[in-house]
Amino acid sequence: xxxxxxxxxxxxxxxxxxxxxxxxxxxxxxxxxxxxxxxxxxxxxxxxxxxxxxxxxxxxxxxxxxxxxxxxxxxxxxxxxxxxxxxxxxxxxxxxxxxxxxxxxxxxxxxxxxxxxxxxxxxxxxxxxxxxxxxxxxxxxxxxxxxxxxxxxxxxxxxxxxxxxxxxxxxxxxxxxxxxxxxxxxxxxxxxxxxxxxxxxxxxxxxxxxxxxxxxxxxxxxxxxxxxxxxxxxxxxxxxxxxxxxxxxxxxxxxxxxxxxxxxxxxxxxxxxxxxxxxxxxxxxxxxxxxxxxxxxxxxxxxxxxxxxxxxxxxxxxxxxxxxxxxxxxxxxxxxxxxxxxxxxxxxxxxxxxxxxxxxxxxxxxxxxxxxxxxxxxxxxxxxxxxxxxxxxxxxxxxxxxxxxx
Amino acid sequence: xxxxxxxxxxxxxxxxxxxxxxxxxxxxxxxxxxxxxxxxxxxxxxxxxxxxxxxxxxxxxxxxxxxxxxxxxxxxxxxxxxxxxxxxxxxxxxxxxxxxxxxxxxxxxxxxxxxxxxxxxxxxxxxxxxxxxxxxxxxxxxxxxxxxxxxxxxxxxxxxxxxxxxxxxxxxxxxxxxxxxxxxxxxxxxxxxxxxxxxxxxxxxxxxxxxxxxxxxxxxxxxxxxxxxxxxxxxxxxxxxxxxxxxxxxxxxxxxxxxxxxxxxxxxxxxxxxxxxxxxxxxxxxxxxxxxxxxxxxxxxxxxxxxxxxxxxxxxxxxxxxxxxxxxxxxxxxxxxxxxxxxxxxxxxxxxxxxxxxxxxxxxxxxxxxxxxxxxxxxxxxxxxxxxxxxxxxxxxxxxxxxxxx
Numbered sequence: 129x130x131x132x133x134x135x136x137x138x139x140x141x142x143x144x145x146x147x148x149x150x151x152x153x154x155x156x157x158x159x160x161x162x163x164x165x166x167x168x169x170x171x172x173x174x175x176x177x178x179x180x181x182x183x184x185x186x187x188x189x190x191x192x193x194x195x196x197x198x199x200x201x202x203x204x205x206x207x208x209x210x211x212x213x214x215x216x217x218x219x220x221x222x223x224x225x226x227x228x229x230x231x232x233x234x235x236x237x238x239x240x241x242x243x244x245x246x247x248x249x250x251x252x253x254x255x256x257x258x259x260x261x262x263x264x265x266x267x268x269x270x271x272x273x274x275x276x277x278x279x280x281x282x283x284x285x286x287x288x289x290x291x292x293x294x295x296x297x298x299x300x301x302x303x304x305x306x307x308x309x310x311x312x313x314x315x316x317x318x319x320x321x322x323x324x325x326x327x328x329x330x331x332x333x334x335x336x337x338x339x340x341x342x343x344x345x346x347x348x349x350x351x352x353x354x355x356x357x358x359x360x361x362x363x364x365x366x367x368x369x370x371x372x373x374x375x376x377x378x379x380x381x382x383x384x385x386x387x388x389x390x391x392x393x394x395x396x397x398x399x400x401x402x403x404x405x406x407x408x409x410x411x412x413x414x415x416x417x418x419x420x421x422x423x424x425x426x427x428x429x430x431x432x433x434x435x436x437x438x439x440x441x442x443x444x445x446x447x448x449x450x451x452x453x454x455x456x457x458x459x460x461x462x463x464x465x466x467x468x469x470x471x472x473x474x475x476x477x478x479x480x481x482x483x484x485x486x487x488x489x490x491x492x493x494x495x496x497x498x499x500x501x502x503x504x505x506x507x508x509x510x511x512x513x514x515x516x517x518x519x520x521x522x523x524x525x526x527x528x529x530x531x532x533x534x
Numbered sequence: 535x536x537x538x539x540x541x542x543x544x545x546x547x548x549x550x551x552x553x554x555x556x557x558x559x560x561x562x563x564x565x566x567x568x569x570x571x572x573x574x575x576x577x578x579x580x581x582x583x584x585x586x587x588x589x590x591x592x593x594x595x596x597x598x599x600x601x602x603x604x605x606x607x608x609x610x611x612x613x614x615x616x617x618x619x620x621x622x623x624x625x626x627x628x629x630x631x632x633x634x635x636x637x638x639x640x641x642x643x644x645x646x647x648x649x650x651x652x653x654x655x656x657x658x659x660x661x662x663x664x665x666x667x668x669x670x671x672x673x674x675x676x677x678x679x680x681x682x683x684x685x686x687x688x689x690x691x692x693x694x695x696x697x698x699x700x701x702x703x704x705x706x707x708x709x710x711x712x713x714x715x716x717x718x719x720x721x722x723x724x725x726x727x728x729x730x731x732x733x734x735x736x737x738x739x740x741x742x743x744x745x746x747x748x749x750x751x752x753x754x755x756x757x758x759x760x761x762x763x764x765x766x767x768x769x770x771x772x773x774x775x776x777x778x779x780x781x782x783x784x785x786x787x788x789x790x791x792x793x794x795x796x797x798x799x800x801x802x803x804x805x806x807x808x809x810x811x812x813x814x815x816x817x818x819x820x821x822x823x824x825x826x827x828x829x830x831x832x833x834x835x836x837x838x839x840x841x842x843x844x845x846x847x848x849x850x851x852x853x854x855x856x857x858x859x860x861x862x863x864x865x866x867x868x869x870x871x872x873x874x875x876x877x878x879x880x881x882x883x884x885x886x887x888x889x890x891x892x893x894x895x896x897x898x899x900x901x902x903x904x905x906x907x908x909x910x911x912x913x914x915x916x917x918x919x920x921x922x923x924x925x926x927x928x929x930x931x932x933x934x935x936x937x938x939x940x
Contacts, residue, residue, distance in 0.1 A: 181892070182893075188893060239890070479628050491584065491587070533798060
């Protein structure tokens with residue numbers, strides 16, 4: 129567990145860098161214009177795609193010769209530390225892609241990181257609602273804030289007593305994905321997906337440098353406020369340059385895992401705005417994530433899966449006694465296991481040992497782990513990944529790879 | 535390059551741990567005896583194998599319910615720092631397996647790490663030859679030492695002037711691999727492979743805590759002394775318990791890369807002892823390893839490969855400007871590229887960016903990199919491996935995997 133936490137700490141740094149490196153330009157063109165590049169005089173499109181390796185993945189868009197990151201991805205504001213769990217960020221990105229696939233097929237659409245929401249816009253939306261923009265150590269507020277005001281009577285009255293529990297910040301992060309369609313020699317924006325990352329646990333301080341408190345937000349409140357915010361977000365995006373009145377906008381509500389979790393959160397509802405400001409009726413999403421082995425008195429989401437995992441890890445720990453630990457992230461949809469990411473930390477390094485271990489892991493996984501679900505196993509040592517074993521969803525055979533060195 | 539060096543430093547620590555953890559038991563049984571395990575009263579074999587995932591890989595042997603590491607693997611003695619480059623250790627293990635495959639087919643033989651050479655035996659063989667065992671800060675010597683004596687007239691005279699350059703330590707490491715064959719319900723030793731890791735550069739000190747000097751050993755001397763030592767090693771192994779007069783012993787000579795190299799060394803000769811102490815005639819092995827891009831005034835082993843690699847790395851660096859570096863280990867046999875391990879260090883973390891990048895890397899690799907050879911591409915960020923792209927030898931399509939998180 130310690131190793132996982134260290135990875136998490138390292139990963140957090142990376143995200144901060146990635147966010148700082150983002151540049152917030154809005155540069156959609158809905159016409160098929162192309163620009164001249166290089167000195168050769170040949171006219172080439174300003175858009176390229178990455179090429180595709182797998183029909184289950186979106187091609188990425190390369191614009192004017194370079195990949196464009198999203199400004200808002202992973203962004204949180206100072207007063208809200210919820211989003212700093214990097215598992216949330218990755219799981220949100222991956223989950224929003226899965227939801228988007230139901231609307232935008234991977235064969236017709238390519239994926240570009242969100243270019244509509246600039247850093248400044250995303251920040252202003254994550255604030256608490258207030259007449260004027262003000263940022264203190266404890267509260268960031270502004271006229272575009274989607275989180276509840278700390279004042280009585282909207283933006284004017286006195287500060288509400290215990291406003292941090294009475295009116296917690298429900299919204300922690302916003303993620304935008306742009307789905308691009310070929311249009312002649314160029315590409316145009318074919319659809320937008322937005323995820324609102326909601327706080328299940330809201331962490332706050334009563335005074336600067338003071339103790340951190342947390343309050344749990346009920347599922348009822350998450351749904352109520354999330355859906356209200358979604359309606360506002362669609363209205364605002366609909367008005368942005370490059371978005372037409374009929375550009376489909378998918379909105380999904382995501383519940384962040386708490387800041388100490390070793391697995392990310394889950395989506396709980398989604399809808400689409402086909403045109404204008406109207407939203408289709410909301411669909412519930414029943415997802416669960418759990419780390420195995422389960423800790424203390426936690427109940428397994430699915431006891432069969434949990435037992436299968438125990439058998440698997442017992443088998444490999446018996447034969448290779450120097451393992452430092454076997455853990456798994458599991459993902460369930462409507463109670464069924466759909467994916468499992470296993471990390472095995474080893475203390476060995478020799479190639480022969482890694483090869484033998486990898487083969488034993490693959491044959492044991494085939495025997496002990498649940499069939500059907502997507503499974504990914506990383507075999508790690510202090511020097512980094514040594515081997516990996518994976519089975520795609522619905523397949524029977526495991527792919528194995530031992531990382532070589534000359 | 536700095537990042538690679540850090541990895542190397544971390545990996546060095548791991549090897550030291552692995553060596554310390556080794557236990558030097560000699561426990562071959564050439565009969566098909568089996569032991570009773572557990573309380574159930576059923577008789578089960580003391581041997582199991584790991585199961586196989588790939589006909590190009592040996593199954594590993596599990597003995598008495600646990601995997602046995604080799605005591606001698608990666609072992610060096612205090613006075614010889616040459617073996618501390620961990621690239622050498624991995625490349626030696628992998629190369630010795632390749633050579634062994636010509637004698638012991640993966641379908642008939644399973645691989646067990648060497649169990650004949652204990653830590654003490656391997657240490658005593660790596661010493662300089664002397665009448666009695668003595669170990670100082672500068673010289674380890676003993677009666678079984680395979681390295682030249684520091685004394686004039688064999689083991690008796692005065693110390694040779696400049697013995698460290700006149701009579702350098704040619705041998706740095708010994709690696710043993712045991713090839714096991716099914717024998718009824720049990721397994722027996724079917725063949726042995728030994729690699730002698732020779733010093734191309736010998737590092738030494740003239741006084742304790744003094745400066746480190748190095749001397750280059752000529753290819754002629756490496757071959758001459760290596761072949762002499764191989765004959766002695768075969769004689770000694772032939773006498774060990776569990777080795778019959780007809781157990782085939784493959785011996786191969788390996789030239790360690792110098793201690794700062796970012797790629798391991800290469801094998802340059804091999805032979806087999808089919809029975810007794812006789813050796814078949816030696817076969818030359820023409821292998822080269824090189825890190826790309828080539829540094830300073832170094833000449834590319836194969837300029838086509840080097841140019842292809844430049845095109846590949848330029849293409850991906852143009853589109854993803856935040857890459858921290860693209861380097862490759864290349865391996866050539868008789869001048870032909872047979873393998874390429876590419877590491878791409880990135881500064882990004884977002885899943886969408888990694889997915890796009892991975893697809894672009896795979897399509898660019900398909901277009902720019904040499905066909906035929908085995909290619910492995912690791913996409914790394916500070917948080918560890920993010921994705922990987924690989925093509926097996928002789929195949930056309932690249933396999934890609936983006937590491938997920940729930």
